[in-house]
Amino acid sequence: QKEVEQDPGPLSVPEGAIVSLNCTYSNSAFQYFMWYRQYSRKGPELLMYTYSSGNKEDGRFTAQVDKSSKYISLFIRDSQPSDSATYLCAMSGASIVAPHQGAQKLVFGQGTRLTINP
C-alpha cells in the first residue's frame, strides 16, 4: 500500500462546476498538507498549504484536512478552463527523514489530471 493514494483520473467536468479532488494517506505522523498544480510540461506550483486538521480558503479554492479519517480534499468552485491541469497532493510530518536536522521529506500522490470543458 502506498503512503499516499490519489485517484489519477482523468477527471473531466464542464466549466462552472464544483470540482472535488481527494487524497488518502496512511501515515498518522503527517501534519503538513499541500496541493500543487502542474500544467503540462511545467514544474508544480504551490496552490494551497494547510497545517493539521481544518479548512483553508483562498479565492475559488478550499482545502480540507480530516486527520481522523486520514483524508484531504481540494475543492474548486466556479471551475475555469484555465484550471485544467494535474493536481498533486503532498504531505509531510515533522522531521520524518532526519529529526536532528529537521529535514522535511514531502510524500506526493500520483496526481489527478483534471480537464474543464468550456
Added chain:
Amino acid sequence: DGGITQSPKYLFRKEGQNVTLSCEQNLNHDAMYWYRQDPGQGLRLIYYSQIVNDFQKGDIAEGYSVSREKKESFPLTVTSAQKNPTAFYLCASSVDGSTDTQYFGPGTRLTVL
C-alpha cells in the same frame, strides 16, 4: 525576479553516457531537492541538500550523483548506472530543511536514445 531555473529544458542522451542537469536558484534558500517524475507515479525524491557541501540520498538515489558547492546551485548527474533514466526531472528549493513548503523549477525532460 526570484526563482528556480533548470537547464536544458530537453536533453537527449545515448545509452552509456553520463549527463548533468543544471539547477540554479536565486531565492537565497538553504535547502534544495531533486525529484524524478514518471507517468502515473507522482514525484520521487532522488537527493536533497540542506546546506552547502552536504547532501543526503532520497528514495531512488542509485545511478545518480549530486554536488552542492554553492548555495544557489545543485546539479544532478545521471550516470550510466541508472537503468531507466528517461523521465521528467524537477529541482526544488525551500527556505531551509525544516520548512515544508518547496518551490519547483520548470523541469528537464531527459530522453535516452
